[in-house]
Amino acid sequence: MTETAEGAATAAPKEEKRTVVRTQQVKRVYKMGEIEVHALRGVDMEIYTGEYLSIMGPSGSGKSTFFNMVGGLDKPSEGKVYIDEVDVAQLDAYELAWLRCRKIGYIFQSFNLIPVMTALENVTLPMVFAGLTSDEARDKGMVLLGKVGLGERYSHKPNELSGGQQQRVAVARALANDPAVVLADEPTANLDLATGTEIIELLREMNRDSGVTIISATHDHKMLSVSDRVVWVKDGQVERVANREDLDIEVTHVEGE
Amino acid sequence: MSEKRLAGGREIVLPMSKAVEISFRSLKIRFGRSLITTSGVILAIAFLMSVWSSNAIVGSLRDVNKSEINLLLQKNGIETGLAESGEASAEAQARMLEEESKQTWLISLSLLVCVVGIANAMLMSVTERFREIGTMKCLGALDSFIVKLFLLESTFQGFAGTTAGIIIGFALTFLLALLDYGGYVLDYFPLNNIAESAGYALVVGTSLSLIGAMLPAYRAAKMEPVEAMRSDT
Numbered sequence: 492m493t494e495t496a497e498g499a500a501t502a503a504p505k506e507e508k509r510t511v512v513r514t515q516q517v518k519r520v521y522k523m524g525e526i527e528v529h530a531l532r533g534v535d536m537e538i539y540t541g542e543y544l545s546i547m548g549p550s551g552s553g554k555s556t557f558f559n560m561v562g563g564l565d566k567p568s569e570g571k572v573y574i575d576e577v578d579v580a581q582l583d584a585y586e587l588a589w590l591r592c593r594k595i596g597y598i599f600q601s602f603n604l605i606p607v608m609t610a611l612e613n614v615t616l617p618m619v620f621a622g623l624t625s626d627e628a629r630d631k632g633m634v635l636l637g638k639v640g641l642g643e644r645y646s647h648k649p650n651e652l653s654g655g656q657q658q659r660v661a662v663a664r665a666l667a668n669d670p671a672v673v674l675a676d677e678p679t680a681n682l683d684l685a686t687g688t689e690i691i692e693l694l695r696e697m698n699r700d701s702g703v704t705i706i707s708a709t710h711d712h713k714m715l716s717v718s719d720r721v722v723w724v725k726d727g728q729v730e731r732v733a734n735r736e737d738l739d740i741e742v743t744h745v746e747g748e
Numbered sequence: 749m750s751e752k753r754l755a756g757g758r759e760i761v762l763p764m765s766k767a768v769e770i771s772f773r774s775l776k777i778r779f780g781r782s783l784i785t786t787s788g789v790i791l792a793i794a795f796l797m798s799v800w801s802s803n804a805i806v807g808s809l810r811d812v813n814k815s816e817i818n819l820l821l822q823k824n825g826i827e828t829g830l831a832e833s834g835e836a837s838a839e840a841q842a843r844m845l846e847e848e849s850k851q852t853w854l855i856s857l858s859l860l861v862c863v864v865g866i867a868n869a870m871l872m873s874v875t876e877r878f879r880e881i882g883t884m885k886c887l888g889a890l891d892s893f894i895v896k897l898f899l900l901e902s903t904f905q906g907f908a909g910t911t912a913g914i915i916i917g918f919a920l921t922f923l924l925a926l927l928d929y930g931g932y933v934l935d936y937f938p939l940n941n942i943a944e945s946a947g948y949a950l951v952v953g954t955s956l957s958l959i960g961a962m963l964p965a966y967r968a969a970k971m972e973p974v975e976a977m978r979s980d981t
């Protein structure tokens with residue numbers, strides 16, 4: 492499974508793409524008293540296993556709202572979201588927890604580590620929810636922390652780590668249960684330029700190594716160069732989708748200017 | 749391979765030990781605050797225990813019915829020899845009943861205040877930790893796990909506070925009784941009665957903490973995980 496995923500990530504043969512997330516005319520309306528806010532106005536998207544997808548768009552364009560749908564945190568007002576061909580709206584609370592635990596990894600803008608837990612405990616928490624024994628969880632957690640370059644820091648609490656290090660722990664935590672999809676909502680927004688780039692490169696590395704699908708929302712143009720595909724959203728609609736090949740041209744074009 | 753199996757996902761086993769560990773840790777890290785919350789429990793239970801042990805000690809001394817002890821008791825304003833005297837006893841009995849109901853009223857009031865205090869403190873704790881709770885739910889925590897977390901936290905707190913309250917309440921009463929009745933207290937120490945009271949007080953204090961945490965725990969469990977995703981704050 493890893494092999495095919497890796498193949499898809501590196502060679503990206505268009506024919507063999509396997510869809511991991513599919514949305515059909517997803518709409519989301521927030522009702523605030525009399526006013527209706529149309530955060531999403533019918534989004535059709537197909538996201539393939541093993542790809543690194545960036546979602547770009549101005550503030551308020553609906554990126555976070557879309558992430559909440561895909562992550563099973565919120566339900567569309569209209570339309571369908573399928574994860575591994577399962578309709579998320581059909582899941583009960585128990586199955587949703589299962590989905591969040593096993594299928595989805597979250598990376599937050601503000602890291603969201605549990606402050607009372609060490610780095611290792613933060614990484615192993617999703618494994619505990621998944622039912623691993625403490626020994627299994629610890630071993631796996633140490634491997635993951637090693638991968639994100641924090642093997643030595645496993646016993647540190649979040650407030651003893653820098654922002655970049657905290658986000659690394661969060662990356663390790665997101666990968667804890669070998670999810671199908673990692674959702675990263677502006678993972679670099681609270682980091683300085685260099686640290687942000689490191690996190691992006693780390694995500695890309697994880698994507699190549701384990702074939703995990705990464706969906707990342709960003710304002711950050713650094714993200715473009717590592718993405719397999721970039722989706723631009725505006726006013727709750729997909730404005731444009733660009734593949735890697737087209738992107739290269741654009742990036743050089745921009746740099747040339 | 750995993751496609752259609754999602755909906756029938758296998759049980760997520762949530763070891764109690766982890767919940768115990770997390771809630772214990774949360775308490776330790778917020779020690780100052782939990783100490784304040786706990787002080788309410790300590791005071792209420794100390795009061796309860798003091799009333800109970802005082803009743804037990806006095807009752808035991810009265811049952812001895814020795815003239816020198818009766819004298820001491822009367823000096824402290826306690827009726828003695830109720831069994832014998834006829835007419836006067838009716839009045840005394842009434843007075844004792846009134847005294848008792850006043851005590852009950854005071855105890856209930858202090859316990860009620862204690863529960864409200866616990867509920868309030870736990871609600872604050874929930875609000876403070878909305879991000880933590882949301883994150884845990886994003887990571888796959890079930891509502892029941894969150895409920896467990898907060899109930900356990902409050903129960904630990906309650907247990908510790910109750911134990912302290914029992915010791916304090918008893919110790920104070922015992923010292924006062926020693927001053928009033930001297931060695932007789934030791935001679936006729938109602939060990940069984942006091943132990944029983946301590947047991948009851950422990951149950952009362954701990955269950956009150958549990959009850960006080962119920963609504964906050966429920967609120968925490970119902971919190972939407974989207975909260976954790978929200979970027980600001």
Ligand SMILES: Nc1ncnc2c1ncn2[C@@H]1O[C@H](COP(=O)(O)OP(=O)(O)OP(=O)(O)O)[C@@H](O)[C@H]1O
Nearest residue numbers: 521523528530548549550551552553554555556557
């Ligand atoms: N809980 C909510 N209640 C009401 N309106 C909301 C809520 N969440 C989002 N919205 C609205 O939906 C729209 C899309 O918001 P969303 O957070 O998805 O944007 P975004 O693309 O993530 O923006 P940013 O880049 O600033 O994070 C906005 O107009 C926002 O005001």
Ligand SMILES: [Mg+2]
Nearest residue numbers: 554555676979
């Ligand atoms: Mg957003």
